[in-house]
Amino acid sequence: MIPIRNTERKDLRRIHTLEQIIEGENAASRDAIEARFDLCSDGWFVVEMNRKIVGYVEVVRYEDFTINTFEDIRDFSRISDPAGENLYIIFLAVHPNRRKRGYASWLVQNVIWYAKKQKLRKIRVVAGQGLSPLYEKLGFEVIRHLPNFLPISTGTEMELQLY
Ligand SMILES: CC(C)(COP(=O)(O)OP(=O)(O)OC[C@H]1O[C@@H](n2cnc3c(N)ncnc32)[C@H](O)[C@@H]1OP(=O)(O)O)[C@@H](O)C(=O)NCCC(=O)NCCS
Numbered sequence: 001m002i003p004i005r006n007t008e009r010k011d012l013r014r015i016h017t018l019e020q021i022i023e024g025e026n027a028a029s030r031d032a033i034e035a036r037f038d039l040c041s042d043g044w045f046v047v048e049m050n051r052k053i054v055g056y057v058e059v060v061r062y063e064d065f066t067i068n069t070f071e072d073i074r075d076f077s078r079i080s081d082p083a084g085e086n087l088y089i090i091f092l093a094v095h096p097n098r099r100k101r102g103y104a105s106w107l108v109q110n111v112i113w114y115a116k117k118q119k120l121r122k123i124r125v126v127a128g129q130g131l132s133p134l135y136e137k138l139g140f141e142v143i144r145h146l147p148n149f150l151p152i153s154t155g156t157e158m159e160l161q162l163y
Pocket of ligand 1: 022091092093094095098099100101102103104106107125127128129130131133134
């Protein structure tokens with residue numbers, strides 16, 4: 001059993017630390033993570049083992065937006081709509097020492113159950129390079145490729161239609 005639960009505000013410090021380990025100087029600031037959490041806190045999940053957060057997923061509800069590059073969504077408060085019928089996966093991360101054990105898939109699976117419970121229409125994500133198979137296994141379909149998503153890498157816009 002993978003120990004997963006809803007994210008609580010007290011987890012944000014440890015989420016920030018993990019994000020710094022994974023993203024280095026590109027990591028979001030603690031304030032930015034706090035602000036994102038406030039947008040859709042009940043849809044966030046963490047995997048916690050021995051009191052350590054080893055994985056997390058961040059989401060935001062939205063109604064509609066177009067995405068070509070990361071700059072289009074950098075300010076998540078702009079695309080956020082708490083009453084929106086769709087869910088966007090902002091970030092999914094697992095500690096480098098705990099990868100390839102299904103934690104990320106389990107985090108996304110819990111997001112899918114959450115979205116279904118909320119009767120949301122679809123879940124959208126931009127998969128980083130090489131990560132489309134992870135989402136495809138969970139039922140997501142490729143919408144389009146985003147060649148300029150980040151200055152150094154491409155992305156693949158993917159969607160899971162729920163209703
Ligand atoms: C992407 C990430 C969250 C995957 O975490 P994980 O717990 O290792 O993923 P899972 O164990 O659930 O893997 C699910 C499937 O995706 C595949 N996969 C996972 N990471 C992959 C990678 N980096 N490249 C290619 N395939 C990958 C696995 O092979 C697995 O398939 P399998 O079941 O056939 O073995 C983790 O590598 C990470 O934190 N990366 C840095 C942050 C990042 O890029 N986030 C994604 C933003 S879209």
